[in-house]
Amino acid sequence: MYPRTTDIMKSIQWTFEEYIVPEMTSPYAKSMVLTLGNLMRHATLRVDLEGKALFDDNLELRHLLADIREYLDRQDRPIAEIKTALAMQLIEPGAYPETTLLIEEAKNLRSALSAAILSLHDLRESQGDNPDYQATRAAVRTYLGNQLAREGAMIEPAFTVARR
Secondary structure (H helix, E strand, O other), X not given: OOOOHHHHHHHHHHHHHHXXXXXXXXXXXXXXXXXXXXXXXXXXXXXXXXXXXXXXXXXXXXXXXXXXXXXXXXOOOOOHHHHHHHHOOOOOOOOOOOHHHHHHHHHHHHHHHHHHHHHHHHHHHHHOOOHHHHHHHHHHHHXXXXXXXXXXXXXXHHHOOOOO
């Protein structure tokens, strides 16, 4: 469909910046329009990137949780939240992954990851030197870095702009 949602949002943003922003004279009004401009850029980026970022994040997190579950099962420390989160299929195979369902899936997977991190933390004293333990912790850190990079792609460009 044309114009795309992001095209419409960019048009609104251009109109806002060309006609409304210059009319603001008080320091408070200037501050507010800068904030609104940042939020409009952020919303535009989210429309373009959020669905794919959530899809990729959930896919990576599912693989990570499966590996963590395997490791914790070997340590005789199964976590029901991981099993539940991995078993939950909110999106039917072959169906379009609606953003609201991706968000719900992300909440469940991230909750399971939080429980897994706590469990791994409890094992640090007894397993800290174990290469499998270290590899599992490294995989968690890698995922968290990837997650932050995906989220940063929707935030940094929106809020890092020239000031007037």
